[in-house]
Amino acid sequence: MCIRDRLILLLLVPELIRFRSLSLPQGGDCDSAISPIIDPFLKDDSVALNTYIANSKFVANDNAKYQECISKPTNQFYLVQILSSKFYFTISLPVCGPSSCTRESYLGYVKSRQSTMEESLAKIMGIELKGTFDFRVVAPSTLPSIRDWVFWLAVVLFSILTILPIVSLIAKLVKPNKSDDLQETGGTQLLLSDGHKKAEPSVLDAFDLVKNVQGFLKSDSGRDENLKVFHGFRFFSMFFVIWGHSYVSNAAYPPQNLSEYKDFWVNKFLAVILGAEYVVDVFFFLGGFFFTFIYLRKGADSGLTVPKYIFMIIHRVLRIVPVYLVVILFYWKVSSVIGSGPVRDYAQYRLNDSCSGWWWRDLTFINNYKPLEVDECMGWGWYLGCEMQIFLIMPFLMIYVLKDVKQRKNLLLLVGLASILYSFGAGFYYEWPLKGFLDPTYFRTYYTLPWTRAPTYFIGAYMGIFYGEIRKGETSINKISNSAIAQILLFIVGASIIVSLVAMIAPAITDPYYLPTGLRAFYLSFSRPLFVIAVLMIILPVLCGGAKLIRFIFGNYMMELYAKLAFSMYLIHQILLHLISGSVDKPFDLTHPYCFITALKGFVVTSLAGLPLHLLVEVPLIHLERFILPVHKKGG
Secondary structure, three states: OOOOHHHHHOOHHHHHOOOOOOOOOOHHHHHHHHHHHHHHHOOOOOOHHHHHHHOOOOOOOOOHHHHHOOOOOOEEEEEEEEEOOOOOOEEEEEEEEEEOOOOHHHHHHHHHHHHHHHHHHHHHHHHOOOEEEEEEEEEEOOOOOOOOOOHHHHHHHHHHHHHHHHHHHHHHHHHHOOEEEEEEOOOOEEEEEEOOOOOOOOOHHHHHHHHHHHHHHHHOOOHHHHHHHHHHHHHHHHHHHHHHHHHHHHHHOOOHHHHHHHHHHOOOHHHHHHHHHHHHHHHHHHHHHHHHHHHHHHHOOOOHHHHHHHHHHHHHHHHHHHHHHHHHHHHHHHHHOOOOOOHHHHHHHHHHHHHHHHHHHHOOOOOOOOOOOOOOOOOOHHHHHHHHHHHHHHHHHHHEEEEHHHHHHHHHHHHHHHHHHHHHHHHHHOOOOOHHHHHHHHHHHHHOOHHHHHHHHHHHHHHHHHHHHHHHHHHHHHHHHHOOHHHHHHHHHHHHHHHHHHHOOHHHHOOOOOOOOOHHHHHHHHHHHHHHHHHHHHHHHHHOOOOOOHHHHHHHHHHHHHHHHHHHHHHHHHHHHHHHHHOOOOOOOOOOHHHHHHHHHHHHHHHHHHHHHHHHHHHHHHHHHHOOOOHHHOOO
């Protein structure tokens, strides 16, 4: 779940508005069950509060005591959750009371004490909280109903994807075809014969696990060696995405060091984590780069026709949607029932509530447009929607409208500048803080929209055209490869820009408005393009054929393997992070080292889970494309 997910979750929940008129419940048993849990939050003594949480008889993620509660038929377990638009997290408080008590009973109790709780926690945490609280009372979930057709659809689909490689292997053993071999063609692995004539592949060949593993392990030795530098940037960008999201996944569950939250969230080290959001712009840059480098190289001379445009869209949809659907079904109906305990039960409650109504927004690539009061399914999928929307207009701008290369580059600069100016105007109008995560309008008007994310995509597209000129020797910049001084200077300047952009975030952690409105808007509108330009400065010598050390670090074989897994890892990483954070069965302290360890675990587990997703779903679907699209049927 991305930071945007957490922010929306912490906003007022419309379904609970109808409970606001409830009075304090009259049942004494219900009061006595919840008062020991809520009353410590009515005190402004941080030491007493922290001691209470650390030594509580019933901590929210203490699975043993949870099981003890629900084992008695006379008991009913609830999580009383405190939500605030000022928090990155939800405070979850467990209540084990009589089965006669209802959500309304507990909700009425906490709402009657809302003002006092806000004042108490404000003194402890040093944050103004008046009027920001809302509450949710969640009961443990159960396993999916036997009538839940979506769950059974997921089971059938996963079973088919698991069985097909076995069937393919049996078919090979029964009727071997020794001439088959894997060969790279146009970026797609195709099953070809021994090099003289094409074999007649069957659908089952696409699921041949042995050949798919061989293709995965095979190095792209015949490809452009300079472009291998992008493998490393995918690797490091993916790690920073996971590291940043580890903070959100951990903060979503109840730690025990509540009184230390103030120090945790104002630590200057947090600037590095908040700066990690820029790595998403690296993905936008790569999307633009490979669009112009590949599509223009293949389609510029012959122009753009309606069939070609439709083919481009179908090609992209087939590469994304099936894998996306598999992950959504896993997230929605499978991950929510993995594990047990109060925290995991809450996860299923939320997923059933959000994915059941909004899964279609993800698959139609419009999930980046969403009213703030609406929950969402795979919130981090906003990136796919945003990039798809930019992709849909690129063929018209780059191929159909303009034929001249110089005109194309000028148009990219013009549209990118217009996007930057919009971001500046919106930031000035809405008076965004320097880091806008605490401002709901920041997401609705900036963070996930294609016209604000376009500059980094267009920089990549511009560089894709420029790199074509570099390869042809049509520019004097190739001389950089022979100048060690120029390479060192570019690296120093690029690294200095990145460090400066992150350093400017540090003061904003304690005071998001430390700069005047105009300067804040300027930073927000120009920082992302500057970050991408700085990265480009570092890798430009590699693209020109030099900088062997950087080429080795970012373009080695291990980076190449991870680059192949990047898409699968991105789709599934948030799910696994929440499984890791939500499976903690004892109280923990939320600290920066703890989040880093979670990120390392998440990266390893995401890599291991991304591999079967890649081999069993992503690669077979790439092979199956040739049975659907005419260009592959012809071997093109």
